[in-house]
Amino acid sequence: MTIIDSILQRRSMKMVQGPGPNAEQLDTLLRAAMCAPDHGRLRPWRFKLICDADVVALGELAIAANERAGTPLTEQKAASTRAWLAKVPLLIAVACHLDHSNEKIPEEERLLACGAAVTNILNVAHALGFGAFWSTGLGTYTDEVPEALGFDALDYRFMGFVSIGTPIHKLGAPERPDPAEFVQQWHAS
Ligand SMILES: Cc1cc2nc3c(=O)[nH]c(=O)nc-3n(C[C@H](O)[C@H](O)[C@H](O)COP(=O)(O)O)c2cc1C
Numbered sequence: 247m248t249i250i251d252s253i254l255q256r257r258s259m260k261m262v263q264g265p266g267p268n269a270e271q272l273d274t275l276l277r278a279a280m281c282a283p284d285h286g287r288l289r290p291w292r293f294k295l296i297c298d299a300d301v302v303a304l305g306e307l308a309i310a311a312n313e314r315a316g317t318p319l320t321e322q323k324a325a326s327t328r329a330w331l332a333k334v335p336l337l338i339a340v341a342c343h344l345d346h347s348n349e350k351i352p353e354e355e356r357l358l359a360c361g362a363a364v365t366n367i368l369n370v371a372h373a374l375g376f377g378a379f380w381s382t383g384l385g386t387y388t389d390e391v392p393e394a395l396g397f398d399a400l401d402y403r404f405m406g407f408v409s410i411g412t413p414i415h416k417l418g419a420p421e422r423p424d425p426a427e428f429v430q431q432w433h434a435s
Contacts, residue, residue: 252373255419259377262411266297266335271374275338275410278370282362288348290356291363292402294339294395305331307394308385315388327383333411340364340405341397353403360405367408377413382406 247255267275272295279291296304309324319327331337342360344353364380371378384407385391392404 247373249373253369256369256372257417257420258368258379259413259417260330260379260381260409261333261414262335262377262409263333263414264335264411266411267371267374267376272336274374275367275370278366279363282359282366284359285355286348286351288345288351288356288359290343290345291360292341292343292397296337296339298335301331301334301337304337305384308383308388308391311385311388311390314390317388333414334409335411336409338367338408338410339395340408341392341395341402342405344401344403357403357405364405364408371410376410378408378410380406380408
């Protein structure tokens with residue numbers, strides 16, 4: 247498959263199981279992240295790798311953090327979250343380093359660079375045959391979960407988790423919108 251075909255057929259896949267990426271594949275995924283466009287070479291992306299039993303522990307932390315934050319998951323949502331994470335071999339937690347000393351590059355550009363880094367991970371995971379899914383559940387917007395991962399709110403904007411593993415279901419490429427609906431020609435008047 248060409249890289250173009252792979253990108254055009256990418257889809258998010260939440261339901262995955264082991265095996266996750268091996269060391270070489272993980273290295274490839276992370277190298278792809280380093281290739282994201284990045285104004286000023288700030289390299290604002292930061293990742294924490296969470297594997298196997300630690301994924302389950304992270305899920306418990308997220309459920310408890312939501313409870314403590316006053317935004318508890320329903321019993322059904324907590325159960326489905328536990329069932330999902332019990333099979334996920336790898337989570338990559340993603341944060342953007344804000345670097346307040348840099349006044350030249352606006353914060354949104356760093357966030358965009360991090361989003362581009364995650365997109366590279368999603369595309370390369372798909373090209374390698376893995377299922378991957380970007381989620382801002384799992385207590386992303388609590389104070390407790392980012393802090394437990396080492397991302398204090400002053401210096402980092404926490405951006406959620408990418409789950410990666412072997413797809414459980416065989417899913418084809420989804421329907422995508424016609425680009426014409428989103429594109430117009432601009433002419434100098
Ligand atoms: C920043 C970001 C956060 C997301 N968070 C969630 C989430 O918490 N839950 C969810 O179901 N989908 C979430 N999504 C959407 C999925 O990752 C995925 O993009 C969506 O299901 C569409 O699938 P596709 O990537 O195959 O088009 C998020 C997407 C982005 C870009």
